[in-house]
Amino acid sequence: MIYLDNAATTWPKPNQVTEAVAKSMKYYGANPGRSGHKMAIRTSEKVYECRELVADFFGLSNPANVVFTQNSTMALNFAIHGILKAGDHAICTVMDHNSVLRPLFAKSPDVDVSYLGADSEGVIDPSELEALIRPNTRLVAMTHVSNVCGTVTPVEDIAKVCRQHGILFLLDASQSAGIIDIDMQQMKIDLLAAPGHKALYGPMGTGLLCINTDFELAPIMQGGTGSYSKELTQPLELPDRLESGTLNLPGICGLAEGIRYINRIGIANIREHEAKLTAYLLDGLSRIKDINIIGKKNTLGRTGVVSFTHNSKDCVDISSYLSSNFSIATRSMYHCAYKAHEALGTSDGGTVRVSLGVFNTLSEIKILLYALKNMM
Amino acid sequence: MNNVLIVFASATTANRVKSVLRKSFGIDSALVQTPKALGVSSGCSYCLKMSAEHLETAWKLVSSNGLSSKGAFDSKDYRKLK
Known part of the structure; x- marks a missing residue:
């Protein structure tokens, strides 16, 4: 997984x-x-x-x-x-x-x-x-x-x-x-x-x-x-x-x-690791057609919690596709924070949320991006 | 040399004093349940048992930090010392 x-x-x-x-x-x-x-x-x-x-x-x-x-x-x-x-x-x-x-x-x-x-x-x-x-x-x-x-x-x-x-x-x-x-x-x-x-x-x-x-x-x-x-x-x-x-x-x-x-x-090292992965993820997402990054588009003033939407696909369907086809675990919809979604402009449909941790690797992010690029 | 018992109402306070005594003063003590015969516990309290030679240092630590203690006693005859 x-x-x-x-x-x-x-x-x-x-x-x-x-x-x-x-x-x-x-x-x-x-x-x-x-x-x-x-x-x-x-x-x-x-x-x-x-x-x-x-x-x-x-x-x-x-x-x-x-x-x-x-x-x-x-x-x-x-x-x-x-x-x-x-x-x-x-x-x-x-x-x-x-x-x-x-x-x-x-x-x-x-x-x-x-x-x-x-x-x-x-x-x-x-x-x-x-x-x-x-x-x-x-x-x-x-x-x-x-x-x-x-x-x-x-x-x-x-x-x-x-x-x-x-x-x-x-x-x-x-x-x-x-x-x-x-x-x-x-x-x-x-x-x-x-x-x-x-x-x-x-x-x-x-x-x-x-x-x-x-x-x-x-x-x-x-x-x-x-x-x-x-x-x-x-x-x-x-x-x-x-x-x-x-x-x-x-x-x-x-x-x-x-x-x-x-x-x-060391917290600084953990932050640096997650920032590297986040930067790669944000860059990769920005290059995929129909995907919209929600929140800050770069790593300044943000952590490795990244939400995105798709212009024509439902976020729950995306998470389901990722899980079923690639064993990638993400969370979709409103994340127990509906007011945040209202502020972010995603109250109608929610977002797919990817959230990184110390054990995640660059290879895993590459697989995620590949999976998203190849969604039918 | 005799041992003394310093009585605290909670395990957390007792552990806190134990930790400071060890780290700051190199004083070892043991956490034990307060003997009923002391007559100071309102049920379920803990003492720090240590060599009597360390009583003054320990008591100073307790009183100067405003920590709640029910007193210090001789561990053999339960005579109240502080």
């Missing part, structure tokens, strides 16, 4: 990740932070090891501010529902994924939501943010990189405006964590949500909410934390405040190895 659906989840995973998951099932099989026997202690230390890796990766000084979730969607929900109260105002963008848009929409009409627009290439202009801010604006939540067309938003500029106004800034790093270097302290990001299973190369079932603010998020889930058992109230200290129930220990062990893998290769 030629796997070009890394924006959905990365595949394959590094061998070390698979091995770590298998090893954890054998040697770290106790519930961490619950019992006092050797395996439970060892397992809790393994969890903490991953917290340290994540904290270091995103520039957080306190590993306890790393909250493990099931995925980025859960992390975003924890943040959005944990921050916003009736009467608040929030700002997001039209390029956001439903994992940002839906929880915000669910807060209405108690919470007003404004949308920062984007141009036809999916570019957001940070200077437009100021005009949307109100006295009751509590939160700005936005995606770092579009999951439809790979456009990168200059989030440092957004974060600066948020800090000036005392507004919390939540970054959806679902398509940027592991591809773009993110330092939460330097970039003034208050909260960051990321999936463990995309460009961090961990298993599915892992996600992160990284917290770089003293604001105390209201927990939307309560339960056992392995601490303060006599008390009926949810513990206040992180991560227990937002982590109830048994953690995905095999996933966390795998995620730790995924981050170690990225650290060994």
